């Protein structure tokens with residue numbers, strides 16, 4: 001984040017110092033938005049710091065010991081810098097406010113991801129998360145620091161699902177720990193009961209037997225917790241909640257073990273969570289590694305050096321046999337001016353690549369000979385031909401994820417006179433948008449030779465894309481657990497097809513296309529939203545429900561604002577994929593076309609779009625970028641995608657100024 005540091009950059013006591021992390025902040029620099037988690041010792045808020053989204057951890061400080069603990073945690077955090085650890089960006093260490101400011105990690109923590117979202121990672125995802133975590137712990141141990149609270153709830157996930165270990169509330173330098181424990185032993189004969197009681201609650205199931213026996217925490221105790229956590233990641237089962245495979249199972253379940261009984265079983269009987277089975281697809285070296293991590297004897301457990309090495313070999317082996325292993329999926333980059341943000345489009349709600357899926361449909365469709373000459377043959381060769389240049393720009397804006405997609409296909413099928421462009425704005429995930437951006441152009445191409453007119457082909461391409469997507473989604477959902485049942489992604493779509501001097505715009509939803517004709521905006525699509533009376537009536541007639549909810553009219557239980565879309569199978573057929581089509585004959589008066597998702601139109605009017613392009617260098621990619629940037633600056637909260645298509649050559653002078 002690169003924040004300004006005001007010297008002296010130290011906490012009020014002078015015990016915490018940093019050269020890179022500001023330790024006091026002006027009150028105006030941050031604002032707490034809402035609490036996201038309440039622990040026994042702190043409340044974590046979503047917040048902003050100099051306009052950037054952050055997470056603020058505000059410890060509950062009721063005693064001077066709590067205050068000591070805050071300073072200790074801060075001292076530690078100031079020393080840490082590793083990609084596998086949650087990043088501290090600032091702190092406030094002066095009364096009355098004591099706060100940690102962390103980078104904000106958008107996905108739920110690993111415990112919630114597994115047990116609330118019911119995420120089922122594949123084995124490569126397990127391996128990659130495991131190796132990132134192991135490297136972070138290796139880094140800590142090399143610094144002489146023990147984490148002492150490794151568990152899925154303390155593993156934060158960023159939007160690409162990379163893990164970041166957090167919660168240094170119990171972390172200690174190993175050397176200090178020994179001292180503390182020895183002192184405790186001397187004074188009371190055992191470690192302070194209060195300390196253990198307070199900190200063992202809730203984390204018992206990740207605790208190594210020696211900790212349960214109240215021995216001193218060592219590196220090996222972190223290794224044990226790591227092993228239990230990775231097994232939980234693989235099985236999706238909270239340790240000891242499902243012991244069907246174990247002999248002790250009946251006792252544990254029927255007797256409803258108390259914490260003490262569970263402790264006794266872990267310590268004395270060697271009870272462990274149920275190891276992932278072969279159905280998880282786990283390679284046997286991984287299973288054996290986990291078992292060694294949770295060995296009863298600390299000296300039998302591997303170190304994080306060993307673990308990183310072994311996980312590296314397992315991953316290497318997989319790459320040799322099945323190609324590159326990536327945590328997410330390859331970026332989907334379409335168009336020529338697509339930004340980095342847009343090309344990093346990754347949506348992990350799904351573990352299937354919907355772009356590839358769409359591509360397959362498109363290819364299948366294109367196997368039909370699609371020369372498309374039928375359209376050209378059926379038109380007289382007009383005296384006017386537009387001369388096209390096109391560009392685009394896409395950004396996820398303030399959103400965490402990118403759900404817009406688009407395609408540019410000038411000279412479709414190598415025909416100088418046929419061009420097609422499209423934008424898809426996804427909702428409830430990016431799946432429908434990703435699928436459609438690949439599938440729709442293929443369908444259109446295939447239908448080119450089968451349809452009587454371009455308009456007919458456009459309508460059929462929309463409808464076919466919708467049907468194909470919903471049936472793909474259906475089979476995908478059937479192969480998944482119940483958690484996916486309520487997942488109904490959709491997208492709005494707008495496509496512009498130019499055949500010689502004829503322009504067709506097909507629209508389903510609230511993306512919009514305008515034409516600049518004689519210097520004025522000429523709207524070529526109508527927004528399909530429930531606030532439009534005609535659309536509302538159409539939806540109701542088709543059996544859908546429309547209700548005024550919160551601030552506007554919305555459709556169905558899903559409360560969708562748009563009334564036409566691809567996907568959204570819970571709202572079909574009322575929310576139809578059938579587009580509305582406008583047909584326009586282009587002439588020398590027509591300067592350019594602008595297509596964009598609602599992220600632009602929400603904050604920039606049609607007339608403003610025209611005038612912004614007027615005073616931008618006449619290069620379509622630059623114009624697209626300028627419009628998207630303007631929308632973002634005006635506070636658009638949505639993803640923004642813009643395509644600009646010039647319809648006649650712009651003079652060199654105009655290009656430059």
Ligand SMILES: Nc1ncnc2c1ncn2[C@@H]1O[C@H](COP(=O)(O)OP(=O)(O)OP(=O)(O)O)[C@@H](O)[C@H]1O
Pocket residue numbers: 036037038039040041042043044055057086102103104105106108109153154156166167168169
């Ligand atoms: N940087 C962050 N970004 C997003 N969410 C966060 C962040 N830090 C913490 N959280 C959320 O807050 C929860 C609690 O955070 P943390 O474990 O640091 O607090 P705690 O009070 O020590 O909790 P515990 O009860 O586990 O001791 C996390 O599990 C996570 O869901």
Ligand SMILES: [Mn+2]
Pocket residue numbers: 039153154167
């Ligand atoms: Mn925690």
Ligand SMILES: [Mn+2]
Pocket residue numbers: 039041167168169170
């Ligand atoms: Mn904690």
